[in-house]
Amino acid sequence: MTDQSPVTRAGNATGVPQVGAVAVENFSFWYGAKQALFDISLNLVPREVTALIGPSGCGKSTFLRSINRMHDLLPGTRSTGRILLDGEDVLDRRLDVVQLRQRIGMVFQRSNPFPKSIYDNVAWGPRLNRRPSRSELDEIVEQALRRAALWDEVKDRLRTSALGLSGGQQQRLCIARALANEPEVLLLDEPASALDPIATQRIEELLWELKKELTIVIVTHNLQQAGRVSDRTAFFYLGQLIEYGPTDQLFTAPREERTEAYITGRFG
Amino acid sequence: MASTQLHGASVGDRIYRFTTTAFALSIPLLLVLLAIEVVVAAWPALKAFHLGFLTSSEWDAVNGVFGAAPAIYGTLVSSLLALLIATPLAIGVAIFLSEFAPPWLRQPVAFLVDLLAAIPSVVYGLWGIFVLVPFLREHVMPFLADRLHLGDTPLFSGPAYGPSMLAAGLILAIMVLPYISSVTREVLMAVPRSQREAALALGATRWEMIWGAVLPYASSGVMGGVILGLGRALGETMAVTMVIGNRHEISSSLFAPGYTMASVIANEFSEATNDMHLSALMAVGAVLLAITLVVNIIARWLVWRVERRGQA
Ligand SMILES: Nc1ncnc2c1ncn2[C@@H]1O[C@H](COP(=O)(O)OP(=O)(O)OP(=O)(O)O)[C@@H](O)[C@H]1O
Ligand SMILES: [Mg+2]
Numbered sequence: 001m002t003d004q005s006p007v008t009r010a011g012n013a014t015g016v017p018q019v020g021a022v023a024v025e026n027f028s029f030w031y032g033a034k035q036a037l038f039d040i041s042l043n044l045v046p047r048e049v050t051a052l053i054g055p056s057g058c059g060k061s062t063f064l065r066s067i068n069r070m071h072d073l074l075p076g077t078r079s080t081g082r083i084l085l086d087g088e089d090v091l092d093r094r095l096d097v098v099q100l101r102q103r104i105g106m107v108f109q110r111s112n113p114f115p116k117s118i119y120d121n122v123a124w125g126p127r128l129n130r131r132p133s134r135s136e137l138d139e140i141v142e143q144a145l146r147r148a149a150l151w152d153e154v155k156d157r158l159r160t161s162a163l164g165l166s167g168g169q170q171q172r173l174c175i176a177r178a179l180a181n182e183p184e185v186l187l188l189d190e191p192a193s194a195l196d197p198i199a200t201q202r203i204e205e206l207l208w209e210l211k212k213e214l215t216i217v218i219v220t221h222n223l224q225q226a227g228r229v230s231d232r233t234a235f236f237y238l239g240q241l242i243e244y245g246p247t248d249q250l251f252t253a254p255r256e257e258r259t260e261a262y263i264t265g266r267f268g
Numbered sequence: 269m270a271s272t273q274l275h276g277a278s279v280g281d282r283i284y285r286f287t288t289t290a291f292a293l294s295i296p297l298l299l300v301l302l303a304i305e306v307v308v309a310a311w312p313a314l315k316a317f318h319l320g321f322l323t324s325s326e327w328d329a330v331n332g333v334f335g336a337a338p339a340i341y342g343t344l345v346s347s348l349l350a351l352l353i354a355t356p357l358a359i360g361v362a363i364f365l366s367e368f369a370p371p372w373l374r375q376p377v378a379f380l381v382d383l384l385a386a387i388p389s390v391v392y393g394l395w396g397i398f399v400l401v402p403f404l405r406e407h408v409m410p411f412l413a414d415r416l417h418l419g420d421t422p423l424f425s426g427p428a429y430g431p432s433m434l435a436a437g438l439i440l441a442i443m444v445l446p447y448i449s450s451v452t453r454e455v456l457m458a459v460p461r462s463q464r465e466a467a468l469a470l471g472a473t474r475w476e477m478i479w480g481a482v483l484p485y486a487s488s489g490v491m492g493g494v495i496l497g498l499g500r501a502l503g504e505t506m507a508v509t510m511v512i513g514n515r516h517e518i519s520s521s522l523f524a525p526g527y528t529m530a531s532v533i534a535n536e537f538s539e540a541t542n543d544m545h546l547s548a549l550m551a552v553g554a555v556l557l558a559i560t561l562v563v564n565i566i567a568r569w570l571v572w573r574v575e576r577r578g579q580a
Contacts, residue, residue: 101468114466
């Protein structure tokens with residue numbers, strides 16, 4: 001175990017390197033009586049960006065939110081199969097979901113900063129979980145904002161309201177807020193769908209930087225975007241994983257007919 | 269024929285619009301007229317005593333000297349005391365109902381809490397006289413003064429008669445609780461799901477989510493609920509009159525009897541014989557009206573601010 005690799009940076013208490021590998025095995029999911037996901041199996045590779053594509057309602061968000069157990073508070077949901085984060089089953093009821101969500105950051109479709117200062121937004125997670133000192137917290141906040149490529153734009157107004165930022169800045173602030181927890185995995189659900197092209201491009205560039213240290217999963221409706229940012233792409237259709245493979249291969253030589261139909265715009 | 273029908277419809281429309289506008293306008297108009305009436309009637313007293321009306325403690329109807337300070341003090345202190353007691357309780361109830369209660373329990377409990385607001389205030393007063401006041405005199409006041417040795421502090425000194433500022437504050441607390449808790453429940457439920465998800469996704473427990481994201485988001489709305497409760501407490505008359513002791517005195521002790529503006533008016537209107545006495549009572553009414561109006565405007569504004577942010 002060496003320290004050169006960025007992924008070993010956040011070693012846990014036992015000294016085992018956390019790599020953020022996610023293995024999904026035969027995962028099915030139900031909202032009440034309605035089954036939303038059917039027998040999904042795939043491996044999310046650390047230091048890669050995986051894009052989830054597919055027509056509306058095919059279960060992309062459901063899948064993403066299963067990884068950090070955001071469905072927990074929704075009554076009537078259930079699942080079968082396993083989702084292993086570094087070998088640990090995240091669906092195990094005995095697992096501490098609070099810790100899990102610190103290891104798996106999430107960014108939502110519509111930016112949702114707290115109506116607090118920029119600083120307090122980024123500091124929110126660390127304050128909960130690690131109780132750092134003043135100077136440690138300053139450091140954490142600066143690091144997170146730098147990693148989210150937002151530092152230079154906001155460093156002179158950290159104490160002003162986050163709601164005064166532009167849409168794109170707010171979304172990068174939400175990324176910074178997630179990064180402040182030092183997660184191993186970052187889940188993004190259509191993070192750029194409400195943004196203009198320039199703001200979108202900045203987010204995409206950011207993902208390129210972040211994937212050096214993280215496992216990234218991004219849901220997107222924008223196929224060009226999936227092609228630009230991702231190393232692998234998973235195509236979902238009606239709750240099933242139809243095809244999963246390297247992005248260039250999936251886009252240029254899809255194995256499945258339904259994949260080809262989707263990426264050539266013949267349906268969805 | 270089509271055109272007469274059209275014409276007929278538009279005349280009906282116009283009449284309808286005219287009457288509804290008239291009705292709608294009549295309400296603010298009524299308020300303005302009422303305020304003017306009160307101030308005009310209060311004018312002689314205000315002119316005779318100037319600021320002394322607000323600052324003097326002497327209220328002597330026989331000699332025609334009127335200072336409303338004890339009543340103003342009593343109104344403010346009993347209301348603030350009520351808020352101090354009711355606010356934490358009401359917020360607790362609202363958090364329980366909006367965040368923790370199982371769905372089947374929500375409606376019934378919310379209904380029961382709201383029902384507190386429907387109990388006639390004279391019934392609260394009766395309960396206050398026959399249950400609360402004796403209970404305070406025999407148990408709570410001795411406990412505070414002797415057991416907790418607070419008897420020497422200004423707040424809890426003096427004899428325990430029963431009817432007191434403390435009794436008024438407690439009864440008001442029960443009466444304003446439903447107002448604070450139902451507004452709080454509403455603003456908590458108006459907090460967008462995205463805020464809750466943001467907190468949870470950062471590794472917050474349910475409590476941390478509520479304390480760190482939901483309550484701060486709703487804070488000015490909760491504040492609005494509290495001030496709405498304050499508005500209620502300031503104007504409450506019957507129940508308070510029955511338990512506060514009705515004495516024109518300012519005492520630091522919560523065990524001592526006091527007076528409120530509303531009680532003064534209710535008690536003395538029928539026996540006000542000379543014009544100055546009547547005018548002084550009107551002036552008390554004017555002060556009370558001004559305070560409640562300001563308080564309510566602040567409350568509306570705070571709630572409006574939260575709702576607007578919720579939509580943004
Ligand atoms: N809370 C819920 N309760 C019941 N059914 C739900 C719930 N959320 C989603 N579904 C259903 O599950 C299926 C998958 O939804 P999901 O949101 O995962 O799709 P999606 O691929 O993210 O769609 P989109 O691209 O529109 O975001 C849909 O049929 C949807 O109606
Ligand atoms: Mg979705």
